[in-house]
Amino acid sequence: MIIGLIILLLKIAAVLVFISLTVLFLVYAERKVSAHFQVRYGPMRVGWHGGLQMIADTIKLLLKEDITPKDVDKLVFFIAPILCFVSAYLAYLTLPFSPQIVVKNLNIGLLYILGVTSLTVLSLMMAGWASNNKYALLGGFRSVAQIISYEIPLVLSVLPVVMMAGSLNLITIVEAQKSLPFILVQPLGFLLYLTAAAAEANRAPFDIPEAEQELVAGYNVEYSGIKFSMFFLAEYVNMFTICALAAILFLGGWQGPILPPVIWFLIKVYLLVFVLMWVRWTFPRLRIDQLMSFCWKILLPLALANFLISGLWLVLK
């Protein structure tokens, strides 16, 4: 009992550390990728090709003065970034990196991940409201509207996979793709998932809530120092989560020849991360009304149609 608990805690710690390091790397990668897309170098000074830039940045953020503005709702202002950070990490409790490397294999793993990611919405709302700032409030509204709207096509695009695998267990889903990754049977589902998930994670071109040019920086405009870094990190954690989920659901997870499973998994995830970055630095940002009508008028009908056709096909097969 006690030993089991300790092992569980150790696993959690390991995942935490791994994710944090990965996120640091991701931030660095994003800066480099964006720089190269814009034909410039990006960070070059700290370390080889700016390799240690992120460590410097982190230290700077942690050492900065933690400003709490005067009229904010202090309790909520304090809790919001923590909740954001925690809910981002909670997803990793059940995310399998390989058949063995998983903290806790839940029967309803997929549902669990969808559930905990919805906690993120709360943190954004709390942050937006507690800041007592109209930009922050507007940013909070927008992000919530966006996230709860895109959650519907997201879930609908995932459902065909669940139907085909016949399980919500992520490991079972991966094993169901032994012969054929689901992306080949569900290409439309994959695209829908990626689009909706990018919107869920507030990635460009769906980064309306933190549109710098319009809303200063959205819900986190009043945040600084370590609280800001928590939001910042959570965003990259979320990006990694959705890519990992995409890899599990559509690309066959850790399965692949020759190389060990974890490596395969990471290759797939990083590939998807790169795709997301590519998209971010290629497409312009959508307007809020375009964003909403894109969700309700294009994504949702497509997702419903995909769901229906898959269901019919499965029934008739």
Add this chain to the structure above:
Amino acid sequence: MVVLIPFLPALAFTILIFFGFILKEKAPWLAIAALGGSFFLSLQTAFKLFPTGREINISYPWFSFAALSFHVDILSGWMLLLVSGVGLLIVIYSVGYMKGDPRFARFFAYLSLFCAAMLGLVLSDNLLLMYIFWELVGLCSYFLIGFWFEKPAAAAAAKKAFIFTRAGDIGFFLGILLLFLSVGSFEFKTIFAAAPALLPGLLTASTLLLFCGAVGKSAQFPLYVWLPDAMEGPTPVSALIHAATMVTAGVYMIARLFPLFELAPLTLNVVGYVGIGTAIMAGLIAVTQNDIKKILAYSTISQLGFMMLGLGAHSPHAGVFHLLSHGFFKALLFLGAGSIIHALHSNELADMGGLVKAMPVTSLTFIVGTLALSGMPPFAGFFSKDEILMAAYQRLPIGFWLALPAVFLTSFYMFRLCFKVFPGEVKGHPHESPLVMTAPLIILAILACGFGFFNPFGGAAEEEAGKLFVLFASLGTAFLGIFSAWLLYGIKIISLARYKQTLLYKFVAAKYYLDEFYIWFVGGLVALISRLLAIFDQRIIDGLVNLAGLVTQGFSALNRLFDIYIVDGCVNLAGWVLGFSGEKLRRLQTGYVQNYLLFIVIGIVIIWIIKFGL
């Protein structure tokens, strides 16, 4: 199958009355289709029926004392053909005549209902059903005569037609009741079977009452005054009323109930004399009229008189034969008149002339109709009229001798009309009517020519005695009529101007002052009765009322004291108690839902304690 015959137009009516505003210009096609269907079914029935003489009976249970029973024999079979055939032609004709009317679709709805009612009347096999359709026919005539109700004259004519036929219908209804009371059934067969056993007086009374209905509907003296006024309706309606529906209902009814009438010779005599009297009177009026439709209307009354004569002379077949042939050529004449009116926009003879050049088809067919009406051989009228005269000569000699002047008058007024309208200079700018109007004319003209050759009942050849005499007498008087018309109006040898000043002419031209008589008599009678009633009212009823008032006053004075001190006292007390307690209790109604919720919770707790204890 047979039931469908009246049902189809009724269905058309239902659809048209509710959806006519959608169909608009297409509305007549529905009516035409429905009536065409009825006509086709009638034909089919006729072909099944006539060779064998088999009768068709259909009966659905309805009330405990009357069934929805229908009956087709040779008589009703021919009537079906007449009503649906002529009705169909008239509806087709109306498409042209009513073009552009604001209530176009409704007109066809009414026409369909009219035909449906008449078909139902023809088919019905018991008195109750017949009475229902009888009244429906009357109702439709009201709608159609008053179709242009914006014209005060049309509205008045519609009311007049309705009220006068209603006067007759009272008799009809009483007759039906009398028969039902004495026989206990509405079914024709039962009544016929039971009739010989009835008291002769009862029989005479009930048949006379039934005849009252026929007098009203078939426009006999003294109730014929509505028919000329009915000319205010659209001409196709006149044609329908005169030729196929409405007025024929009375004749048909007597023919249908003939086994009953046969047992009451007195009634039959009355029928015959009323008929021939009407024929002469209406013929005389027709001579004095100058409105083309009025002339035709009086001629209809006159011809109906002939039919009544035929019935009175114990020959229902002759009467109905004349009814059928008259139906064809009178429809023809009316539609022709309608065509002329449509072209000239006038009813007055003075506005017409030389039409034979301007409207050849209308004129020729009209002349065919005239010849048929005058009883010229080979046209239909000759055969049917001859049959009536034959019957009258044998069984009602006085009627026969009176009929000869009527025959003379018939050909006289018809040719007066023709000589005034067709030859001579063209007046106005007449033009031939469209095909949709002339086609029915041509068909009817052919029927008017040929119909006489096949006598539907084939009963003429029974007795040859006096046949030649009758033939020559009627032909002779008819030719005399034509000849005098030619003298007076054709070549105008004799001027009539000074006769127009005579008292007799004025009397006839004023239609015997019958309308005035009605106004004077009915109006005066009503005034007299009401004056008497007023006196009764003022002296006796008012006196009683006043007395009662006085007594009540005294009593209420007593009551008042009781009221003020005792009743009011109680009421005020109750009101005060309620007001006081309400004042206190209204604090419970705070308007806060939460308060109510709290009361609910407390209530639950209390009930819980009461039920289960603490």
Add this chain to the structure above:
Amino acid sequence: MEIIVLSLILFGIGLFGALTRKNAIAILMAIELMLNAVNLNLAYFSHNLSNISGQVFVLFIIAAAAAEAVIGLAIIINLYREFHKIDVEEITLLKW
């Protein structure tokens, strides 16, 4: 057993809130507490009797609660537009 007591207390707290709060949204939240208490009970019985029906009912109640929240909040937003406040004691159209 403990869970029934717990859900009873939770229900009581929710009832107390529904009886005393004045803000319409706060009342709605108290009602959500009561619904959750009921759900808890049902889930407990489902577990104790090994009968899945309890969980089915919980699902239905959650769905009904969602519908109720949606409609309730729409009404509250409308009230706010009309009166610029959502204090049930100040919106007294039911009062005599």
Add this chain to the structure above:
Amino acid sequence: MIFYFLAVTLILSAILVVTLKNIFHCALFLIVAILAIAGLYFHLQAPFLGVVQLIIYIGAIMVLILFAIMLTSRISDRLLQTASRQSIPALLAVIVFILLALKSLDKTPLPAHIGKNFDPILDLGRALMTAYVLPFEVVSLLLLVALVGAIALARKD
């Protein structure tokens, strides 16, 4: 152990929900209470319910409530009045209610845990699609109607 932790959290946060003066904080503690209940569902071997509780209550209902709060009040608004005129009778009524219920609970024989386990998701899905398929459809219709009704109500016209 875990149960008592969850129970205490639940009771405390529930009390805070109905007594706090800041309505936004009330909503946050309601979220805590709902999370505790989700935990209790996991404890009662109904993980599906727990996750549904997360997704629907927190992801949908609480978001809606927070939305409504944000639309109808400001941080700078005066705080909620807590002392209602009827708080004392209400408290009494509720306490009597709870006591009565406890008393009748005492009298009611509760069946002991049978211990037969079932697959929470498979059985649930089967029950929803067989015995409860009609209520299931009705509930979906209810949700649709509520959706349409809410749009009709909240629409600016």
